[in-house]
Amino acid sequence: MEDDLHDASVMPRDLTFHFLQHITKKFSNDRIIGHGGYGVVYKGVLDNGREIAVKKLYPKHPEIDDDKQFKNECINLMRVQHQNVVRLLGYCHEISHKIWPYDGKYVLAEVEERALCFEFLPGASLDKHLSDESSGLGWHARYKIIKGISEGLHYLHNGSKDPIYHLDLKPANILLDKSMMAKIGDFGLSRLVDSTKTITTKDIRGTPGYMPPEYIDRYKITAKFDVFSLGVIIIQIMAGREGYSRCGDMSSQEFINLVHHDWLKTRLTTMSSRTTHEVKICIKIALRCVEADRVKRPTIAEIIDELNKIDTVNRSLIDQVTYSRSKQEFD
CATH class of the missing domain: 1.10.510.10 (Transferase(Phosphotransferase) domain 1)
Known part of the structure; x- marks a missing residue:
């Protein structure tokens, strides 16, 4: 799979959140390479040593349709392949349920994780x-x-x-x-x-x-x-x-x-x-x-x-x- 991520002939992959945690050291601060309007960008290092950029979107805002931004970026970049457009390598959209302490009790909460993976560009912005x-x-x-x-x-x-x-x-x-x-x-x-x-x-x-x-x-x-x-x-x-x-x-x-x-x-x-x-x-x-x-x-x-x-x-x-x-x- 890791070789496929850098193969221009392969469509962007559906990636697990666990995989993204692994390559970014659980989204550690020392892997942050940028901040955008909708998320934080981390450097991900694959087991074979290759680097990719992982944009982890911010948690959903109740008053903003930020799913639209995720869909726009993902679907529109699926359509393009050009040397002057950043290449989308993969995406992640997972919903899980976890038990959290809240107000002296434990509650079952829905957790949604969204991320996009791109080719890593060392020249920065x-x-x-x-x-x-x-x-x-x-x-x-x-x-x-x-x-x-x-x-x-x-x-x-x-x-x-x-x-x-x-x-x-x-x-x-x-x-x-x-x-x-x-x-x-x-x-x-x-x-x-x-x-x-x-x-x-x-x-x-x-x-x-x-x-x-x-x-x-x-x-x-x-x-x-x-x-x-x-x-x-x-x-x-x-x-x-x-x-x-x-x-x-x-x-x-x-x-x-x-x-x-x-x-x-x-x-x-x-x-x-x-x-x-x-x-x-x-x-x-x-x-x-x-x-x-x-x-x-x-x-x-x-x-x-x-x-x-x-x-x-x-x-x-x-x-x-x-x-x-x-x-x-x-x-």
């Missing part, structure tokens, strides 16, 4: 890598993360007949592997939708700062919800944690010039003219994504087209350099 300083991740790593998130979102929106809207994209829900490849995680608020419809919800659930105005003001959900969140994330990747609030105080062109100037100032000795062009393109994409009018925002497919043009230009330049060097060696 993106929010751990963001800062307000221009130092830290270089442009190549940042661009790779931007492209990876965009590819994952493109797959969710267009990879099957029924799109999946994530609805809670933020740096804490973007996980990184050892090579800094970005993977979208935490699908607790995600929805499988009919792409022809605009959804109207009854309440606001999500993370302030990443929700578009039409959702906050009119409870409207479309594919442009995730695009808005992506724009905020790209701005933070390029201009630090406070980047989005800074861009609200100036025109688009002023912000583009500011971020471009910051990158030139700190990376002058290492940034090529091609890189500065890439920086400008990504800032422009991000600013279009956070337009207040959702109609003006690009689709994720249009964003991928623009990023692919950057890659095409880069491949062409690399081919030219390779050809030039080969020609010099031949001559």
